[in-house]
Amino acid sequence: MSATAAVIVAALVQGAGDDPLSTALSLAVPSEYRPLIQEAGNACPEVTPNLLAALLTQESGFNPKARSPVGAQGIAQFMPSTWETHGVDGNGDGKRDVWDPEDAIPAAAGYLCGIAKDIDEVPGDKQSNMLAAYNAGSGAVRKYGGVPPYKETQNYVKSIRALADRPAKGGGTTSPNQAANAVNAAQEMIGTPYSWGGGTAAGPSTGNCCSPNGSSGSATSGFDCSGLTLYAYGKAGIPLPRTAAQQYAASEPLTPGQARPGDLVFYGSNPASIHHVGIYVGGGWMIDAPRPGTRVKFDRLDVMSDLYSFARPKPGHSKEI
Template sequence: MHGCSSDRGRLPLEGTGAAPSAPPSALGAPRRGRTRAARAAGALLVVGLALGLQPAAGGVDTAAASPRTPSQSEVDAARAAAGDKAGQVAAVQAELAAAQAALDTAQVQAAVAAEAYDAAATELATRTTAAQSAAVAALDAQQRAEQARAAVGRLAAGTYRSGGGLDRVSAFMSADGPQDLLDRAALLDVVSQSTDRAYEQLRAAESVAGLLQQQSAEALAQQQQAAAAAQSARDAASSAADAATAMVATTQQRSADLVAQLAQLQGISTALAAQRQAGLAAQAAAAADAAARADRARRQASAASSGSGSGGSGGSTSSSGSTSSSGSGGSGGSSRGSSSGGAASVPSGSSSASSSQAAAALAWARTQIGDPYEWGATGPDSWDCSGLTSVAYRGAGASLPRTSSQQYRAVKKISYDDMRPGDLIFYGTDPDDPSTVYHVAIYAGGGEMVEAPRTGLDVRETSVRYANSMTWAGRV
């Protein structure tokens, strides 16, 4: 294009008259020099005219189009706007984290309330059985007392019909010889002893009947107290479950709104913002699990080095091959500890189930996957966490108490590194206090577990999570 422009620019300068210019050989060197100078000048003139006739872009001077250096006030304003946006992003993310933390707390409270109801219901069942047994025993004692009273009555009636003269003096006076006298004396001794025994039996039967009636009344009162406590626990569990369920819905809606705000602030799509937030949540859950594993390893090592307790194994430095992700009866006890530090001894407990029984319990629990969670439920179509584990082991021929707290007290405490399929994983608000246990799951191997998780979720097999887990796992 540049060559074509040069050609067009040359034609008017070379053709000023009708005759063409002479060949260079006829004009000589001076002529060639003047022609080249004229051509150069003409080219410059044409370019200048072209530039002068071309309008400036946007109707402004070309000098005005040069880059402008922003003022310091503009720079400060831009920085302030960027900082404000970053602050808004941080605030929204903090609110998302707070909403999730509040939901987690509500779900733990619901699990604790459900565990309290399980314990109250178990206590009620125990008290009801005791009251029924006491009532039966009291009724039996009352019947025995009535029988003793009837026997004494018959003796009294016989004495009355004989005129009351069967005493030793009348017997001696009416005796027909020495042998008859001896026989009558022996008969009087038998009658006297029989009467004495009858009165003694009556007094004993009445005493026992009175005592058992008192025990029955006390057992009935305890049953009524247990029933009231169970009803109160049931109400609390229902309220906590309803609150957690409602919070799930509100948290999901609030989280969706906040993610939309994040997307707008960050200039990305809502889907991308949600994906990023899910990634951040997963990172936070992984960090919490890692912290829980490290704390548990420290506690186990401390307990093992103390050499106290029984039923536990050595310390653990890692969890058993898992990937982390975000739920009155037993024997034994525990030195109470604190989640923030302090050494606690290995709690006592015992193991009676074989590995094949543990595997059978796990296999049965897997057949319940998909059944709904229901607090207080022990099957056959819905379960809570400890209902699932207790019935699973009952079917495998092993005994396990009803509640998760009772189960933790009863089982042998083992390191998480030593877990085998069928062992139990417990969760509590204090990792060294059995009374705070509120959830239990069955270890399935390969970093997985089977659990009846919480209201709104079905029985499932999922990755083991270690946040809020107790210091020790358990072997039935």
């Protein structure tokens, strides 16, 4: 990544109100807990709001008075000894109260992050290992080199991951984790040459002739705009059709206020005239393959004057049309 790209990424992560991808929360959560989960769900890279919400759903169903037969307490089901070590005063009222979600939710996120750091050297999926350790202890995860062969723990991890990856209710659209994978895949292609007609689900490829201005991609391995989005979403497990207009037809249109990082940004005057697509990354920026003679890069959304719509790909509805 170039120094300029690194600065942009840092700004997106740190800028107030930019809504970086990790803040996306698509699960149904009681309204009084949404702000707590949104904030606590950004405590470290391994924890997302959706994953934290899924864990709380699994642990207590968001019941702050839950008590298990073995003595686990509160919305995050801390054992008293664990709370004694890892409980926090999240609301600054001078008390660490396991029964208070304003304390227990940030404490759960912090505890998960501590676990993730503690078992960082264990091979395998970091989120699954972290959840397994939350359930069975870090020692068991280390002993077995990943999720231990305990049916309860394996089902626990599977249930939370499945819930965390569930698409937004009613939309049948890309989940936050899939969107994150698409953004990451596109970001890894920063600096790849533009090639008219270039790019497949497998990566950069030579293109063809010719663009409206007569440029040929037949001698250049790289991406055009829709080739890049096709590749990025392919890495997220979502096949897209080839052209920008077809990709718009295979996606769910959004208002700008609904857009989150990972959504697609389309340019044109109507669906039939769409001529460009990029991947929104938050804060008024996207990753795109702009035009012949350029490379894949970060661009402002206003780089073109005819922004038509944001849209979210719909898995299973991406056949070429």
